[in-house]
Amino acid sequence: MNAGIRLLSVNMRSLVVLVLAAGVGLGLAGLTAVAAGAPVGANEVVARRAVRPLAKPGEVAGRIESVHTIESAEAWAKMAARPASQTVARTEVVKFLLDRETGRTLWFVDSERYDMHYAFAAEKLSTLRRPVESHAVFNVREYRREDRRFELGSIVHYLDGDLWTLEMIGGDTLAGEKVLALYQQLRGALWIGDRLRYRPLSGLHEELTKAVRDKLAVVSTEEVFAGVKYQPLTEGKACGYLRIVRGALEPGSVRPDQILVLEQLPEEIPVSAAVISQPLQAPLGHIAVLCAGRKTPNMGLRGALDYADVARLEGKLVELSVGPQEFGLREVSLSEAETSWKQRRPSEALIPKLDRKPVKLSDLKELSLYDADFAGAKAAQLAQVGRLGKEVRTPGGFVIPMAHYLKHFRATGAERCVDGLLMDEAMLVDVAGRTARLAEARALIETKEVDAELLASVHAKIQATAPTAKWILRSSTNAEDLAGFSGAGLYRSVVVKAGATPEQLAKAIREVWASVWLAGAFEERSWYRVDHRRVAMAILAQPFVDGALANGVAITANPFTEGRPGFLVNVQTRGGSVTGAHGDEVPEQVLIYTYSEDVESEVLARSSRTGGKAILSEKQIAELAKVLGKIHDEMRPRWGGTVNAVDVEFLLAGEDAHVVIVQARPYTVNYGAGRRLE
Structure with missing residues (x-):
């Protein structure tokens, strides 16, 4: 402590006594704020934590609190954390801070104790002459501004692939030449030396380091993913x-x-x-x-x-x-x-809501979330999304209400067939028997003629809306896309060619209706105690979005940690599978953070179909984030309960690759220990 600081501490002693007597322990940084005339709340996190003098690097309770160099694997083990919030499993992490104001001093910190850079900076590097600012100000200055005091990042060891990387948050704007200088300094301070590689986490990083790329040992996202077991x-x-x-x-x-x-x-x-x-x-x-x-x-x-x-x-x-x-x-x-x-297994039965009265073919734009009991959850939820304005596009379309399915279900004899199955106790244990009875019910539905008046109305509606387009008839039951029962993929949707005849439409309608009684759908509903007798099928008829450039899925939450809000997006090019169910096909995976006004993203994986090139540009990521944010704010509160996100399916369509939303349903991310916001 120099003379000036010592004198200030002595002169402030009476103030310390008064503050403590009032029951408010501000700590040294808080007292500095008071002495300077700043509001007490301006540095509240520093005031709470920065109460100890700056310690020399050394061990704390078997761990190493902080060092300037890591000279062995043993020292690394005493500092590394294995946080639950990592996007890749089997990783060890040590955070570092480079202090520009003290001659580029490197601090490697105990990353179990200090799970945020700010925590160490506030507690250990805040001084009377230069106090560390509030957490919010710190996050803006130290990751995004040129006049920052610190350069911040992590050293990550991917255990499965035995890769060592330098990583910075996706929105960090540190210039390329400074990234290179930091990288070189870190290599000299770590015992692994030239095994350290730089991993750009975002398109922003790739752009900023383009000019120094040949001087950085870069590891790609594909290499990291290839090593994951x-x-x-x-x-x-x-x-x-x-x-x-x-x-x-x-x-x-x-x-x-x-x-x-x-x-x-x-x-x-x-x-x-x-x-x-x-x-x-x-x-x-x-x-x-x-x-x-x-x-x-x-x-x-x-x-x-x-x-x-x-x-x-x-x-x-x-x-x-x-x-x-x-x-x-x-x-x-x-x-x-x-x-x-x-x-x-759920202990209580799930009774689907059902309104048998509406029979009118309703345009999607006429409906809302509260029409699910006759239009089905899929159609009603997409209709609600369609109310968000021009920035949020859907394919539109119309709904065939459940009443038409129920009429057909009774007229064909399929209802009696299903009732017989449900009343036969022997069918509880006879899997083959159940499967055969369900196949019989589907056959009855698929062979009986569709009501002629309904068929004429559907055909006329298609001809009046988009006669030259292909159409897709999508399942929309009252037993799918619900909070607490997803039912994803249980039922069938059918594409019909442009100019389809009434007979071709009838075949497609019957196929969608019959899918209520697919064996997989029946078994899953039984496990969740869904009342089969209350299940009914509406059909969402939509012009097919032909020639889409890419298809994607997003959830409007960060599944890796509740502490850094964001959206997880998977997207794949035309002809590819975003589900990743075909061979070793990998979609592009992007985590879009939403905790600041500036869009910040992190690339978790590049598509296996693009040779490492991005599908989503930075501009498209920003546009998608805006659309997803609107959907999240509109839909999540309407579902309530444990629902904390929206599961969104989308397409990139047209010459401008605009976003088209094709589905939105409730989703709950169940955060385990270490991922929750405590």
């Missing part, structure tokens, strides 16, 4: 019989008491206890979304069939634990498993 998708624990599925999965063979180890990703998956897939999954792919909605533990594990524990425990009753950094398998007793199964 373990991928947690839905965290949690579940018990079941471990079943290895070699080749394609036969959906009818799946039981709720099975933990599936899949050699291939299926297009659909019935209710199971848990899922381990040998291929990694698209985070918002169909299987991942289904498992998330069901709260079914789900993970990807490259080489899963060759893992010793998997082979050893095949056929046995086990507990699978899927965590943010690791997973575990252990053998369990039947009593443990039965307790787990009882807790997983």
Whole structure:
């Protein structure tokens, strides 16, 4: 402490006594603010935490609190954290701060204790001469402005691929030549030396470092992804019989008491206890979304069939634990498993809302969220999105209400067939018998003529709206896209060619109606105790968005941590699969942060179809963020309960690649320990 600071401390002693006597412990930085005439609240986080003098680098309780260099793997281990909030599992992280005002002093910090750069700066580097500002001001200045005091980032060790990277938040605007100087200084301060590589996390980073790219040892997102072996998708624990599925999965063979180890990703998956897939999954792919909605533990594990524990425990009753950094398998007793199964299944019946009266073909623009009981949740929710103004586009279309399905269901005899199935107790255990009865019901629906008056109305509506376009007839039941019951993929949608005849339309309508009684839909509804007799199908008829440049899925939440709000987006080029269910196809995966006015994004993976090139430009990311924000603000409060996000499906269409929203449904991100905002 120099003489000037010592004198100020002595002169302020009486003020300290007065403050403490009043029961308010401001701390040194808070007192500095008072002495300077600043409002007491202007530095409230610093005032609460910066009460200790700056310590020399050293060990604290077996950990190393801070050092200027890391000279061994042992020292690294005493500083590294394995945070649950990482976007890639099996990672170790050490945060660093470079202080420009003290001759470019590097500080590597205990990243378990200091999980934010700000926490260390406020507690350890705030001085009377230059106090660290409030958290909000710090975040703007130190990541985005040229007059920053600190250069901030993390050293990340990807354990699966044994990669060491320098990473900065996606919105950091540090200029390329400064990134290069920082990188070179870090290499000299770490025992790994030239093994350190720079990983640009966003298009902004790639642009800023373009001029110095040849001087940086860069690791691409593709290289990081290629090294990943373990991928947690839905965290949690579940018990079941471990079943290895070699080749394609036969959906009818799946039981709720099975933990599936899949050699291939299926297009659909019935209710199971848990899922381990040998291929990694698209985070918002169909299987991942289904498992998330069901709260079914789900993970990807490259080489899963060759893992010793998997082979050893095949056929046995086990507990699978899927965590943010690791997973575990252990053998369990039947009593443990039965307790787990009882807790997983809903205890109360779900009674779908149903209005049998409306029969008019209603344009989507005439409907709202509150028409779901006759238009189905899919149509009603998309109609509500369509009310958000010109910035949020949908394909439009019209709805065939549920009353027409119910009339056809009765007239064909399918209703009697289903009633017989539901009253036959033998069918509770006879899977083959149930499947046969359901096939009989579908056949009755698909062979009976559609009401002639309805068919004429549908044909006329299409001719008046878009006669030269293909159309898609989409399922819209009262037992899908609900808060607490997603039902994603249970029912069928059918595309009809341009200029389709009434007979061709009738065939498509019957196929959509019949899908209410697909075996997979019936079994999932049964598990969730949905009242089958109340389930009905409306049809959302829409002009097909032909020639879309890309298709995508987004959830309006950051599934990796509640502490950094954002949107997770998966997008794939035309002809590709955004679900990631085909071979090793990988969609582009972008995390768009929403906690500041400036759009900040992080690229988690590039599309396997583009050779490393971006599908979404920075401008498109900003436009998409605006649309998703509007949908989130409009829809999430209307669902209430535990729903904290919207699951959105979209297309990029037209020469300007504008966003077209084709679906919006409730979604709940279940944040595990370490991911929650405590």
